[in-house]
Amino acid sequence: xxxxxxxxxxxxxxxxxxxxxxxxxxxxxxxxxxxxxxxxxxxxxxxxxxxxxxxxxxxxxxxxxxxxxxxxxxxxxxxxxxxxxxxxxxxxxxxxxxxxxxxxxxxxxxxxxxxxxxxxxxxxxxxxxxxxxxxxxxxxxxxxxxxxxxxxxxxxxxxxxxxxxxxxxxxxxxxxxxxxxxxxxxxxxxxxxxxxxxxxxxxxxxxxxxxxxxxxxxxxxxxxxxxx
Numbered sequence: 001x002x003x004x005x006x007x008x009x010x011x012x013x014x015x016x017x018x019x020x021x022x023x024x025x026x027x028x029x030x031x032x033x034x035x036x037x038x039x040x041x042x043x044x045x046x047x048x049x050x051x052x053x054x055x056x057x058x059x060x061x062x063x064x065x066x067x068x069x070x071x072x073x074x075x076x077x078x079x080x081x082x083x084x085x086x087x088x089x090x091x092x093x094x095x096x097x098x099x100x101x102x103x104x105x106x107x108x109x110x111x112x113x114x115x116x117x118x119x120x121x122x123x124x125x126x127x128x129x130x131x132x133x134x135x136x137x138x139x140x141x142x143x144x145x146x147x148x149x150x151x152x153x154x155x156x157x158x159x160x161x162x163x164x165x166x167x168x169x170x171x172x173x174x175x176x177x178x179x180x181x182x183x184x185x186x187x188x189x190x191x192x193x194x195x196x197x198x199x200x201x202x203x204x205x206x207x208x209x210x211x212x213x214x215x216x217x218x219x220x221x222x223x224x225x226x227x228x
Contacts, residue, residue, distance in 0.1 A: 133208035
């Protein structure tokens with residue numbers, strides 16, 4: 001009997017120790033798992049929230065699986081130059097023979113077939129001259145031979161007697177020699193622009209150009225003059 005009882009106690013002791021060992025393993029694993037989860041939460045808090053990448057934001061930024069979206073080309077559009085209201089009704093004239101164009105008031109007198117000149121070689125524009133000398137504009141193909149502006153300046157220098165001569169750019173970048181003769185009690189003042197175009201010397205004469213009222217009209221006329 002005593003041998004049998006000792007065997008039973010040995011079995012009870014063995015299974016008891018085994019139970020305690022397994023219980024200790026379970027407790028250890030639970031504690032280790034909790035510590036691991038706590039560590040991950042602390043790292044997540046320090047790193048901050050995970051950014052959310054939308055489909056639209058992801059394109060073009062190297063998001064895997066997304067093709068870069070094409071970048072739209074931005075073209076700067078030139079702001080159209082506004083036309084002063086007093087010139088809004090002006091119409092365009094294009095000289096196809098000599099390749100230039102300008103705008104003028106449709107109420108003005110217009111003649112491009114002046115006596116003694118071939119058609120389109122001389123053009124005269126005039127407003128109401130009954131009480132004033134302006135607006136009066138003459139565009140003329142000159143009988144001057146010159147290959148550069150220096151030669152033009154030499155050729156017209158004699159016309160500047162009693163006046164001034166300078167260089168100026170007008171229209172679409174046209175360089176010209178400007179001869180200005182002041183007005184007098186006996187005569188209107190005159191400003192003339194001499195320039196080269198297609199191998200010929202041309203002039204634009206502006207009558208009574210020293211009057212402030214006329215100058216505004218002439219300045220706009222010159223700003224719209226283009227060669228091509």
